[in-house]
Amino acid sequence: MIRPKILLRLIHINWVLVFHGLDEIVLKTHLFRPIRYLVFLSPTFWLRRGTESRGVRIRRALEDLGPIYVKFGQALSTRKDLLPEDIADELVKLQDKVPPFSSSIARAIIEKELGIPISEAFAEFDDEPLASASVAQVHTAVLNNGEQVIVKVLRPDIEQRIRSDVGLLYELARFAERFWSDARRLRPREVVMEFEKSTLDELDLVREAANAAKLRRNFEHSEMIYVPEVHWPLTRQKVMVMERIKGIPVGNIEQLRAGNADFKLLAERGVEIFFTQVFRDNFFHADMHPGNIFVELPAKYLAVDFGIVGTLSESDQRYLAENFLAFFNRDYRRVAQMHVESGWVPGTTRVEDFESAIRSVCEPIFEKPLKDISFGHLLLRLFQTARRFDMHVQPQLVLLQKTLLNIEGLGRQLYPELDLWQTAKPFLEKWFHERLGPKAKIQKALQQFPELAEQFPEIPALVIKALNDAGHARAQMDQQNRELHLLRKQIERNQNTTLTTILIGAAMIGAAILLQ
Numbered sequence: 016m017i018r019p020k021i022l023l024r025l026i027h028i029n030w031v032l033v034f035h036g037l038d039e040i041v042l043k044t045h046l047f048r049p050i051r052y053l054v055f056l057s058p059t060f061w062l063r064r065g066t067e068s069r070g071v072r073i074r075r076a077l078e079d080l081g082p083i084y085v086k087f088g089q090a091l092s093t094r095k096d097l098l099p100e101d102i103a104d105e106l107v108k109l110q111d112k113v114p115p116f117s118s119s120i121a122r123a124i125i126e127k128e129l130g131i132p133i134s135e136a137f138a139e140f141d142d143e144p145l146a147s148a149s150v151a152q153v154h155t156a157v158l159n160n161g162e163q164v165i166v167k168v169l170r171p172d173i174e175q176r177i178r179s180d181v182g183l184l185y186e187l188a189r190f191a192e193r194f195w196s197d198a199r200r201l202r203p204r205e206v207v208m209e210f211e212k213s214t215l216d217e218l219d220l221v222r223e224a225a226n227a228a229k230l231r232r233n234f235e236h237s238e239m240i241y242v243p244e245v246h247w248p249l250t251r252q253k254v255m256v257m258e259r260i261k262g263i264p265v266g267n268i269e270q271l272r273a274g275n276a277d278f279k280l281l282a283e284r285g286v287e288i289f290f291t292q293v294f295r296d297n298f299f300h301a302d303m304h305p306g307n308i309f310v311e312l313p314a315k316y317l318a319v320d321f322g323i324v325g326t327l328s329e330s331d332q333r334y335l336a337e338n339f340l341a342f343f344n345r346d347y348r349r350v351a352q353m354h355v356e357s358g359w360v361p362g363t364t365r366v367e368d369f370e371s372a373i374r375s376v377c378e379p380i381f382e383k384p385l386k387d388i389s390f391g392h393l394l395l396r397l398f399q400t401a402r403r404f405d406m407h408v409q410p411q412l413v414l415l416q417k418t419l420l421n422i423e424g425l426g427r428q429l430y431p432e433l434d435l436w437q438t439a440k441p442f443l444e445k446w447f448h449e450r451l452g453p454k455a456k457i458q459k460a461l462q463q464f465p466e467l468a469e470q471f472p473e474i475p476a477l478v479i480k481a482l483n484d485a486g487h488a489r490a491q492m493d494q495q496n497r498e499l500h501l502l503r504k505q506i507e508r509n510q511n512t513t514l515t516t517i518l519i520g521a522a523m524i525g526a527a528i529l530l531q
């Protein structure tokens with residue numbers, strides 16, 4: 016049964032779609048069937064404006080529907096291979112062009128969070144926002160020491176809006192599971208849950224600042240990417256102050272071309288940065304849409320927006336690396352075996368069945384030349400197949416797969432000839448060598464004896480102590496021997512043989528205990 020609030024929201028969505036001339040969607044989608052006739056009540060249905068392109072209409076509809084839908088549109092905008100170009104081009108504009116909220120509200124939030132007036136915190140504060148995105152708004156400012164910074168402020172009431180939109184998404188997921196058998200396999204409710212978690216995580220700017228700081232440390236002296244520095248004294252849950260970077264937005268190909276950017280190097284570095292983050296640092300920026308990436312000519316990236324990051328466990332890393340290598344050798348049996356052996360799919364799975372399912376999904380992909388194969392797409396198909404065999408795909412792997420699609424989309428937009436496999440292969444091989452080579456095996460063995468490994472630094476001290484103890488024991492034994500000798504003399508003198516035996520025995524036992 017649809018709850019009244021949700022029904023109202025559905026009517027709202029329906030209205031927004033019609034308002035923006037997207038009534039085809041309303042009329043075609045099963046979901047809106049109960050309320051589809053409302054379309055005819057809309058004046059816009061009869062007075063078709065018809066002047067704007069479909070891309071503009073979709074973008075406007077998403078903006079009107081709120082931040083969650085804006086984020087959805089952003090995710091789609093990097094997928095020129097999936098979306099018609101005119102729509103993708105329009106969705107790119109979603110990034111910085113969400114209508115801003117008033118600067119007086121921004122000032123009030125900042126002052127409340129910092130507990131001091133703006134004039135005390137900053138030498139200058141620009142009321143005109145630099146960017147206004149779905150979750151936050153960004154202003155430029157100058158610190159009292161003259162440093163140029165950006166001030167990121169969360170949108171007012173963003174949390175309630177997200178919660179209510181996510182509520183609706185849950186409802187849609189529930190419908191989908193009930194009425195659409197294919198959807199059940201995709202576990203839409205879990206997908207929404209993950210989305211909710213990652214979106215709500217974005218609402219803590221201290222957490223984002225900590226992510227930025229960690230990424231900055233990981234690429235401290237890198238030629239490939241620069242991460243701006245957080246200004247911690249003025250950073251709170253709803254306000255983050257960070258060094259201002261100036262670069263060319265990566266989506267602005269014309270400007271990059273005019274500045275003689277090295278497109279090939281940029282595309283390769285994009286892939287290299289990603290694989291470094293995944294396999295070396297185990298910490299990756301997972302919101303790589305073009306609005307968050309800038310370029311310093313000729314080929315250095317500048318990154319912002321660290322709200323969503325991903326990490327992988329060692330077994331996830333291994334899963335990825337082994338699968339990629341097996342895939343590219345077209346060793347589907349190995350892929351299937353690995354899934355069964357590692358317990359990713361139930362032990363009862365027939366390897367042959369799984370192998371043939373993977374083969375039928377992958378062979379068409381490998382029809383293309385290696386350089387045109389999308390890793391992200393390949394992973395996606397693997398997950399889809401594995402799901403059919405009851406594999407529970409870990410959310411962090413899904414996040415990684417989405418990021419990979421973004422990186423590939425970006426790389427190919429910059430340099431269509433990009434050979435992903437050639438760029439990625441050395442990383443996977445190096446990872447294998449480091450993790451599974453002889454040196455790694457020794458390290459692993461040591462890891463299995465943590466107490467022993469822990470005591471290694473103390474071993475010299477322990478040896479000295481043991482020698483000291485032994486020396487002490489020897490001195491005591493000498494003393495004991497001397498006493499024994501005296502005793503023996505005395506016994507001889509007393510000529511009491513029984514007593515002699517008992518005493519010698521006792522003394523020898525005492526000496527033995529001491530020596531030990």
Ligand SMILES: Nc1ncnc2c1ncn2[C@@H]1O[C@H](COP(=O)(O)OP(=O)(O)OP(=O)(O)O)[C@@H](O)[C@H]1O
Pocket residue numbers: 089110111145146147148149150151152153165167243257258259260261306307319320321322
């Ligand atoms: N350090 C910075 N220096 C210069 N510009 C910045 C900086 N940080 C953010 N910006 C600008 O502000 C925009 C929005 O910032 P950010 O992406 O962090 O906000 P957001 O609300 O998380 O947006 P979204 O999640 O929609 O990408 C960026 O696209 C960029 O144009």
